[in-house]
Amino acid sequence: MNSRFRQRRRIPIRALVMALLAGALIPVAGASAAPAAMADDGAKVVKETQIDARTLDIEISSPALGTTGLVRLLTPQGWSKGDGRAWPTLYLLHGCCETADYQSWTKFTDVEQFTADKPALVVLPSAGKIGMYSDWWNYGLFGSPRWEKFHMTEVRQIVERGYGAGDRRAIAGLSMGAYGAMEYATRYPGMFGAAAAYSGAIDVLAPGIPEVTQLNMIAQGFPIWGVLWGDPWSQRARWEDHDPAFKVDKLRGVKLYISCGNGQTGPLDGPSSPPQVGALLESNALSNTQGFVDKLKQQNVPATVDFYGAGTHSWPYWQFAFHRSWPVLASGMGI
Numbered sequence: 001m002n003s004r005f006r007q008r009r010r011i012p013i014r015a016l017v018m019a020l021l022a023g024a025l026i027p028v029a030g031a032s033a034a035p036a037a038m039a040d041d042g043a044k045v046v047k048e049t050q051i052d053a054r055t056l057d058i059e060i061s062s063p064a065l066g067t068t069g070l071v072r073l074l075t076p077q078g079w080s081k082g083d084g085r086a087w088p089t090l091y092l093l094h095g096c097c098e099t100a101d102y103q104s105w106t107k108f109t110d111v112e113q114f115t116a117d118k119p120a121l122v123v124l125p126s127a128g129k130i131g132m133y134s135d136w137w138n139y140g141l142f143g144s145p146r147w148e149k150f151h152m153t154e155v156r157q158i159v160e161r162g163y164g165a166g167d168r169r170a171i172a173g174l175s176m177g178a179y180g181a182m183e184y185a186t187r188y189p190g191m192f193g194a195a196a197a198y199s200g201a202i203d204v205l206a207p208g209i210p211e212v213t214q215l216n217m218i219a220q221g222f223p224i225w226g227v228l229w230g231d232p233w234s235q236r237a238r239w240e241d242h243d244p245a246f247k248v249d250k251l252r253g254v255k256l257y258i259s260c261g262n263g264q265t266g267p268l269d270g271p272s273s274p275p276q277v278g279a280l281l282e283s284n285a286l287s288n289t290q291g292f293v294d295k296l297k298q299q300n301v302p303a304t305v306d307f308y309g310a311g312t313h314s315w316p317y318w319q320f321a322f323h324r325s326w327p328v329l330a331s332g333m334g335i
Helices: 002-009 014-023 104-108 147-162 176-187 209-219 236-241 276-300 315-332
Strands: 046-048 057-063 065-075 088-092 121-125 166-172 194-198 253-259 304-309
Touching: 002 104, 046 147, 046 209, 057 147, 065 147, 088 176, 104 121, 121 147, 121 166, 147 176, 166 176, 166 315, 176 194, 194 304, 253 276, 253 315, 276 304
Parallel strands: 088 121, 088 166, 166 194, 194 253, 253 304
Antiparallel strands: 046 057, 057 065, 065 121
8 A cells, every 4th residue: 555655646757847936936926037148257137027019128247246236128120139230329427416316317207209210229327325436445445335347347248239229329317326426437448439428516626626536425325435436535545446536538439418507596406495405406507517527628628518507406407418419429320
């Protein structure tokens, strides 16, 4: 009887293996199976979420961040994942603090509608509340977060290997992202055909900016002085290495668009939202941006400059600036 019982319970090994494999390949509800694209350091997509016909969110397991990072893709008409086609690619960067979200551009502007007929893939990566588009120094320990590594290696390799991003690239950003666009364009000469900065404090060593940067770090929950690039005075060389104003010669050959308002209430400011904070931030951004443009002129680096007058540090003006900069960005992507 025991023998017959054992015989009835016996399952062929081949059938068992096939059943286990089949179970392993069933995706979890709400998440799609991860695509094969992987970065050189092992970063990989662990989840895809299709938001609408053109909008795809990907979640990347990132060694550079020590956690996962999110990226939104706006795909062009005719795009099909894995078809071998390489598209002109725009990296669009967000700002700090309350605007620190990979979804910000699609939440607060018409970027999805505006690019609907444009033959370009738009990549909108997360950059933390105040990641500053940098690999943090962390008092010589380095380690995470390494936002530069995440964006310029992991995200770039994944979208190029698995999502049709090509090597005709442009980059643009607002506020902190304006700094990021110029920092990446100077740190990676030849990678971007065009770069645009909207309302940015691009020169991080201009008077008052080191202190503001440190105070912003503290306000966002990083209370230790110097965690980003060290002390701005005793470790000035480290700050200069992360300051596009000290590397403007690296922008030669890049099509540049730089814009800013003057902080005064302008035509796009709504009556229900007092613009005091936005006014102060934009007026400071203007003086910083003017100084950066002066350094471009000193090095004979051409740029399209749009100091458009009245306007505050707010989304309606960044949408306006993005629209105005599109011909420059498109030209840099060969469109």
